[in-house]
Amino acid sequence: MSKKKNLDSAMYSMFGTSSEQPAVEAEPKMEDKPAEPVVAAAPAPVGVTYLAPGSFMEGKLQTDGNVEIAGNFSGDIIAKGTVILHMVMQGNITAESLQLKGCKMTGNIVANGTVTLDEAASVTGNITAGELVCSGKVKGDLDVKGNLALNEKALVEGNIVTRTMTMSCGAVVAGGIKMNTAEK
Template sequence: MFGKNNTTSHEKVDTLIGKNSKFEGKLNADGTVRIDGEFVGNISVKGDVILGEEGKMVGDISASNVIVSGSVEGNITAENQLKLNASGKVIGDIHVTSLVVEDQAIFEGKCAMKNVAASDNISKLNPKKQEA
């Protein structure tokens, strides 16, 4: 989804919650999910989550890549990249491999970043730590 210049392909959206829609519950999906309305609940996606400028999310997000242009109150786990656009607001903890934050984006919470290559090297250097 992210190219060399960190742009996204909005061409293929598998699930769309429109700006005049409100959804409450749990969403599990493959592919790309775009939210331009309101979502209350948890999202678990094997693909990507895009939260539009008017999108509002209350709950946790787990996905490959996450782009936030609206507001999220909850925790975000992005296996690859989390991008907070200038209009984006996240209140909650994040767990990511890569984080991009534009000027004027708002983030309140804790950030845990993992580096897959560094984690593998540390495990090889300190095998006792894995046993604990």
């Protein structure tokens, strides 16, 4: 045995090491590449279902998009988007938000967002909404999770439950009002 191997063997048995330096493994070489640009996926376009003036439709309408009814509709509407109603409707509406423009509706409304009635709009039925802006007529109960705004030509014939309320001079409520401050 050579002197060097003999020394390495003795050092290893006494100290658990040898005189040779352990081989250093080369780290894998990283290549610097430009980062790929981060692009957010564009939201899918929201479709609009439209019922033209002079049209009549009966049945159930369910969509992931928005709905605009300018004709007459009889049945229920379930939409994940906004519903805009211009004419006559008999049935219930469930939507994210709702705009009633010069229309006459008979049925209940459920909306997570804002429901807006203009001065020429009327609803015979109950309304449950996140927010409600009313300038028209409602014959039914209102359950509003957030703010209820009754503008000067608003007429509500029914009971109201809301968290906050703004009532303009000239607005009329024929029913009880309960301020529900527990919900936030």
